[in-house]
Amino acid sequence: MQTSHRLALRRRARRENLIGYAYMAPALLFFLGFVVFPMGMAIVTSLTDYSMDSFNFIGLANYARMLGDRVFGKAMANTVLIVAVSVPTVTLFSLWAASVVYRMGQRASSFFRIVFYMPVVTGTVAVTVVWKWMFSRYNGLLNYVLRALGIIGSNISWLGDEATAIWCIILILFTTSIGQPIVLYISALANVDASLVEAAQVDGASNFKVFWKIKWPQIMNTTLYILVITTINSFQIFALIQLLTSGGPNNATNTIMYNIYYHAFKLNEYGYGNAMGVVLALVIGLFSAAQFRLARAEQH
Amino acid sequence: MQTAVQRTSPYHVLAILLLVALSLLFLFPMYWILTGSVKDIQAVNAARPVWFPLAPTLDNYQRLFARPAMQWLWNTVFICLMAMLLTCAVASLAGYALARKNFRGRAFLFAMFISALALPKQVILIPLLKEMSFLRLHDTPWAVILPTVGWPFGVFLMKQFSENIPGSILEAARIDGAGEVMTFTRVVLPIIKPDIGALAIFTFITAWNDYFMQLIMLNSQAKLTISLGIAKLQTEMSNDFGLIMAGAALSAIPITAVFLLFQQFFTRGITMGAVKG
Numbered sequence: 001m002q003t004s005h006r007l008a009l010r011r012r013a014r015r016e017n018l019i020g021y022a023y024m025a026p027a028l029l030f031f032l033g034f035v036v037f038p039m040g041m042a043i044v045t046s047l048t049d050y051s052m053d054s055f056n057f058i059g060l061a062n063y064a065r066m067l068g069d070r071v072f073g074k075a076m077a078n079t080v081l082i083v084a085v086s087v088p089t090v091t092l093f094s095l096w097a098a099s100v101v102y103r104m105g106q107r108a109s110s111f112f113r114i115v116f117y118m119p120v121v122t123g124t125v126a127v128t129v130v131w132k133w134m135f136s137r138y139n140g141l142l143n144y145v146l147r148a149l150g151i152i153g154s155n156i157s158w159l160g161d162e163a164t165a166i167w168c169i170i171l172i173l174f175t176t177s178i179g180q181p182i183v184l185y186i187s188a189l190a191n192v193d194a195s196l197v198e199a200a201q202v203d204g205a206s207n208f209k210v211f212w213k214i215k216w217p218q219i220m221n222t223t224l225y226i227l228v229i230t231t232i233n234s235f236q237i238f239a240l241i242q243l244l245t246s247g248g249p250n251n252a253t254n255t256i257m258y259n260i261y262y263h264a265f266k267l268n269e270y271g272y273g274n275a276m277g278v279v280l281a282l283v284i285g286l287f288s289a290a291q292f293r294l295a296r297a298e299q300h
Numbered sequence: 301m302q303t304a305v306q307r308t309s310p311y312h313v314l315a316i317l318l319l320v321a322l323s324l325l326f327l328f329p330m331y332w333i334l335t336g337s338v339k340d341i342q343a344v345n346a347a348r349p350v351w352f353p354l355a356p357t358l359d360n361y362q363r364l365f366a367r368p369a370m371q372w373l374w375n376t377v378f379i380c381l382m383a384m385l386l387t388c389a390v391a392s393l394a395g396y397a398l399a400r401k402n403f404r405g406r407a408f409l410f411a412m413f414i415s416a417l418a419l420p421k422q423v424i425l426i427p428l429l430k431e432m433s434f435l436r437l438h439d440t441p442w443a444v445i446l447p448t449v450g451w452p453f454g455v456f457l458m459k460q461f462s463e464n465i466p467g468s469i470l471e472a473a474r475i476d477g478a479g480e481v482m483t484f485t486r487v488v489l490p491i492i493k494p495d496i497g498a499l500a501i502f503t504f505i506t507a508w509n510d511y512f513m514q515l516i517m518l519n520s521q522a523k524l525t526i527s528l529g530i531a532k533l534q535t536e537m538s539n540d541f542g543l544i545m546a547g548a549a550l551s552a553i554p555i556t557a558v559f560l561l562f563q564q565f566f567t568r569g570i571t572m573g574a575v576k577g
Contacts, residue, residue, distance in 0.1 A: 024398075026390040027390045027455050030450035031450050031455075035450045036416070039419065039427075041427035100316060111323075121556055123551055129534055130332050134332065144347070175326065184570065239511045274426055277420075277426065281423050
């Protein structure tokens with residue numbers, strides 16, 4: 001009796017496992033085949049001199065090469081600068097915009113959401129080519145407007161100047177990054193417990209205090225998510241660079257992702273490219289983990 | 301709403317004015333693409349910008365369609381549709397199982413999907429390219445479609461949505477003797493239909509704009525997507541901004557229309573992905 005009962009249980013468990021994996025099978029197939037496997041290959045080939053005509057195991061030589069590679073250093077510094085500027089500005093701006101928008105009626109709020117999401121939807125390439133025209137030295141809008149306003153005396157080659165190029169990139173990145181954070185913050189702010197807010201207001205708390213003490217902790221998870229996705233996206237900046245400056249002038253806008261692309265697809269140094277990719281993945285992982293830590297600490 | 305109106309302060313009015321000004325700036329690139337695409341060459345290159353094209357011309361579009369632009373557009377639509385259909389099918393099955401089924405290794409699998417989400421997707425593109433060459437899929441739409449379907453965001457999203465399926469309904473289906481297939485198609489699917497809609501529109505738009513993946517995987521003229529096509533125009537005819545703007549318009553208009561039509565679903569998708577994440 002006992003054993004047959006156990007047998008039945010085991011049979012049922014096996015059936016459940018079978019059913020579960022039947023549901024999972026297609027997703028696992030795609031995930032293992034096109035995410036996990038290439039990730040493993042990236043790590044393995046980062047230890048080789050994989051290129052058009054060779055494939056030898058060279059240990060950590062690619063990683064050692066990175067340490068002495070000045071272009072890689074420059075690309076890393078540029079990438080970190082882009083991340084360090086864009087993550088806080090995107091987060092703060094979207095929090096501010098959302099805090100204004102979420103109190104509006106349905107129609108107005110949906111209008112602003114759409115407007116700020118537009119550059120994401122329109123697509124990086126379409127957005128980038130129009131900015132390239134606006135930044136253009138001779139027939140660009142920006143030079144004309146700034147000259148007409150008397151801010152600059154003569155035309156500036158915005159994307160061709162080492163001092164300005166990266167800031168132009170950061171500006172465009174900003175316009176294509178705030179859409180999602182604003183939508184997220186609007187919905188998070190709308191979900192803040194209204195009774196707490198009212199209670200605090202009855203007690204005479206200032207708007208600032210209400211925000212800081214009541215709303216901010218409740219939207220902390222959203223903030224965390226926004227920080228992480230913005231960090232990941234900014235670290236991976238590529239299309240803007242490739243389409244606007246190709247990393248120039250003189251590597252002033254070179255980034256890790258562009259450098260990887262350049263080494264892997266222009267020089268066919270797949271091994272070295274993959275090693276840089278692994279380092280980028282680690283750096284992103286570290287940054288995300290640090291943000292998690294910070295946010296958690298602030299919650300307590 | 302009532303209280304919000306009462307508390308409208310001077311700051312709030314100022315903030316709204318600022319937002320309106322900013323939204324004009326945000327809409328401006330789109331305006332500049334559309335008007336630029338119908339300007340003639342003098343207007344495009346004028347030192348004093350032509351704010352509004354008084355003599356619009358279709359010349360840029362004629363030159364655009366002299367190239368395989370319609371083919372590029374169709375390639376893009378094909379890639380997005382296939383990626384969308386496959387992602388929705390695969391993710392709704394897996395999401396349901398992760399949320400609602402008890403099987404060994406479930407927690408581990410979910411953790412694996414989640415941690416992959418934090419991975420920089422572009423980092424795996426080099427090995428993916430090699431894999432696609434090996435499978436003889438390089439320079440076909442499938443080289444873009446398959447990895448898009450493999451990306452675990454859809455599974456994650458559908459798991460979150462499937463947790464909202466009331467347990468009592470599943471229990472009732474079981475008692476009525478409905479088998480797995482019946483339960484999934486007749487009970488689960490109708491409940492998560494709007495959620496699948498959210499995932500569908502999200503996948504479509506992200507696939508449309510996944511420029512890097514397309515750049516790596518596709519290279520012959522007839523296989524390009526519209527984004528790659530414009531990028532190609534830009535490298536070949538770098539100062540022919542009228543032509544390039546026509547290309548940008550051709551790429552931006554359909555996807556913007558899709559977005560505006562399904563905006564509600566889309567917002568639902570991106571907020572849901574974050575709420576519990």
